[in-house]
């Protein structure tokens with residue numbers, strides 16, 4: 122992790138040089154300069170209608186330092202958007218310099234991949250497109266549970282490529298570890314698809330250390346995508362240190378706590394019982410929203426000193442934790458998108474980071490991060506309080 126001392130010194134020493142070296146980059150200040158000096162690669166030049174954002178590295182893959190989660194247009198939260206509205210937000214993100222887009226087959230299902238595919242078609246070769254496999258569907262498009270059988274992955278990949286209107290996926294994640302398929306077999310099928318040119322990099326989602334190590338041995342992983350945010354510390358158990366050791370990037374999902382950390386969800390907010398997953402989420406009961414409001418107050422308090430919103434402080438905190446973290450906040454709103462990207466202009470310091478750590482340690486969090494049902498498909502070691510040490514994780518060992 123970056124130490125305060127290093128932060129201040131390195132940022133100060135390198136900033137002017139990096140800004141001069143990249144004249145097309147908006148002259149960011151503070152935190153943004155830190156992002157620039159850590160990962161100031163200029164290879165990812167977009168066209169002249171777009172801004173150039175600083176980039177970060179996930180393993181060997183270069184992406185804009187802020188990504189866009191594309192789940193919520195057609196899935197998980199309510200209200201949802203039309204395809205045309207989704208396309209507008211995605212294309213605005215690209216104009217702002219975002220070159221990292223995250224989707225999955227089960228967002229919709231299928232609808233998010235379709236919207237993303239159509240939106241990015243005009244600039245497909247300038248961006249990094251991430252999607253996910255690992256769930257099975259019946260002939261009516263109903264999700265029938267995990268399925269990472271190699272032949273099924275191949276079939277689903279071809280269908281995703283079609284929806285995404287592309288012939289390659291930049292970053293392909295297994296959405297959840299399948300307890301019936303050895304991870305070595307999954308890595309093997311990914312390796313085949315890399316050779317065929319259909320896939321460029323791969324990752325795992327909600328995986329623990331043991332599975333990460335097994336998968337990485339067969340085909341090096343580029344990123345792990347587990348839930349991580351100021352109020353959700355599960356990856357601090359064993360996953361982040363494993364990523365650091367193995368040179369794997371980390372993409373935190375729900376970086377704004379499914380909207381809660383923005384301060385716009387209050388104990389009086391009503392969620393649609395059928396279409397919004399937060400209706401059943403333990404952290405979103407009225408009682409827990411009240412108890413967890415202290416976390417929002419902390420972010421507001423830091424934000425007030427920095428001319429920043431609580432959302433921006435929550436995102437800046439994540440990016441400060443490790444230079445290999447790239448958040449993918451999800452939004453259906455252009456206003457929120459612009460606010461999220463502007464996080465890169467916030468003057469967030471090591472002292473701000475430490476204040477959040479010290480205060481959060483006193484406050485804690487109320488309510489499990491998700492339902493028992495959803496949690497049960499997380500790998501051993503992915504949930505705080507579990508450890509995969511001495512185990513082989515949830516994936517069975519290959520037959521000898």
Ligand SMILES: NC(=O)c1ccc[n+]([C@@H]2O[C@H](COP(=O)([O-])OP(=O)(O)OC[C@H]3O[C@@H](n4cnc5c(N)ncnc54)[C@H](OP(=O)(O)O)[C@@H]3O)[C@@H](O)[C@H]2O)c1
Nearest residue numbers: 190191192374375376377378379380383450451452453457
């Ligand atoms: N791998 C996995 O298992 C997994 C699971 C869940 C999600 N994901 C990925 O991670 C991405 C992000 O996670 P997420 O969408 O669950 O949670 P999130 O990014 O923490 O929060 C999204 C929520 O925050 C609101 N929001 C966004 N920016 C805001 C702002 N500036 N001010 C106020 N509210 C704001 C959004 O509402 P508006 O639409 O109104 O802005 C939305 O309701 C997803 O889109 C998806 O790509 C992956």
